[in-house]
Amino acid sequence: MGAELGKYKSCVSARTTDKEILKFSQDGGIVTSLFGFALDTGIIDGAIVAANKEFYEKNPSKCILDNSNFEMIEPWRPIPAVVNTKAELLAAAGTKYNISPNVALLKEATRAFGLDKIGIVGTPCQMQAVRKAQLYPIGFRDVGASIALAVGIFCMENFPYQGILQLVEDHAAMKLDAVKKMEIGKGKFWVYGKRGQVVSLPLKVTHKYEQPGCHVCLDYVANLGDISTGSVGSPDGWSTVFVRSKIGDSVWAKAMAAGVFETQPIEKVKPGLELVTKLANEKITKNKKTLEGRATFGVGKALRNPYI
Amino acid sequence: MADKITVGYTHLSGCTGCTVALADNYGGLLTLLDKYVDLKYMPTLADARHIQKVDVSFVEGSVCINDKLAVEEIKETREKSAVVVALGGCACYGNITRFGRGGQQNQPQHEAYLPIGDLIKVDVYIPGCAPTPQMIRNVAVMAYLLLKGTKEQKDLATKFLTPLMKATETTSACFCDLMVKVINQSLCMGCGSCAAACPVNAITMEYGKPQGERDLCIKCGACYNQCPRAWYSFDVVDNYEAINEAIMAALQ
Structure with missing residues (x-):
């Protein structure tokens, strides 16, 4: 197990057993099914996801908007939203390849939305933000302990x-x-x-x-999610799943026991972890180079390095 | 108890919100006082008010430089403490007191307020307006481990506290820090931490980047310090699970 894949307790190739979710999902329907299961069983009482304009039209009270005129919100622009039911989850399923600032809702989820047990999905950098918010809660009063399930998604760049x-x-x-x-x-x-x-x-x-801010990111497979998932490494229609934390382990075991997913050993599927490892190393190597380049960017002047 | 650390609390030009945040640890505060901390002086929560020699002193509020007593108190705090922690936005960055311009009865001459780092050397910042009970708790446990822990615990505490020590290099803060040190440096990835952290909801996310309503900004520094692209330690955050568990165990 190399550092490029982060710490994990287990890794499988998985697909939801819910045929309806598969109609809407990007790959194996992992995030939608996990949150659906966690909502049903009370592991979470709401989840922060990337919804869209159609969702907002039906559920205006479940989103926070920026200052844009709502009429101006474009198709395929993600809107962070709190969902509480499977129908709402389905309406937000699928990957939107642009930025959904889900962490912006994390505090409000415990306030106006009244959640005690929050689910949140996000990219590796957003998982880093969530964990920083737990360890260094400078502006996240009474939030850290309410994060009940953080699901990370693989990300090369946004x-x-x-x-x-x-x-x-x-x-x-x-x-x-x-x-x-x-x-x-x-x-x-x-x-x-x-x-x-x-x-x-x-x-x-x-x-x-690509978003330039992505080029200093050193995490491909969401090392800090409780569970992280993405299509890479698994056959079409399936997803690779890393179970990472104690929380992740417990939720995944319960979901498996309830028959939410069918799985295959990751060693048995093509292209398998070999490809995940290769792409993770490619991203990390490329972005480490970017960081090095920033150190000598000007003439005797560096760009800032965020990592201590 | 012999292995407790001695702590003091100096209260300058601050609104007592930081004191309340500390008290809002409820049972956790009692555990801290039982097991780890001998609170030597504190205007609100202890009988003793006068500054004494301590291991760690927390300072709430900025210093009114037109108030002789306040200036003396911050200097005395520095002289008598091994470690000085600036608690909250005012002590770290001036925060809302930056907007002070005097003319207020009954001390109209009190017009200029400086973060404590402009007058003394500060060791650790706990930013935020108000700082959160959990942040105060985490820093308190780590400060204890740094002073009294095993070698392993000292290493962990050092890593945890390093970003908060480095933060003391700056004594002013603003939403503009996000523009200047994050967005202008091409580091922002649009997570939204800043928008959530802002105590006055001055930040919204427009097309995945923070947009600040700068007239609303109170200059507390919460947004910048919460930003994972402001400062981020893999050594610490990658071990979030173990560290969270250790902090919770310490408060059992």
């Missing part, structure tokens, strides 16, 4: 909304309104249209639109 807009509308020549699903896999950025059309872009095209 895009600003305008980056996705340019990729889909300029490069893939599709209206964002007409897009059913986006996906990164097999070395390509895939855009699936609602009419059945599929466009793929080489990843090379996407690089310039």
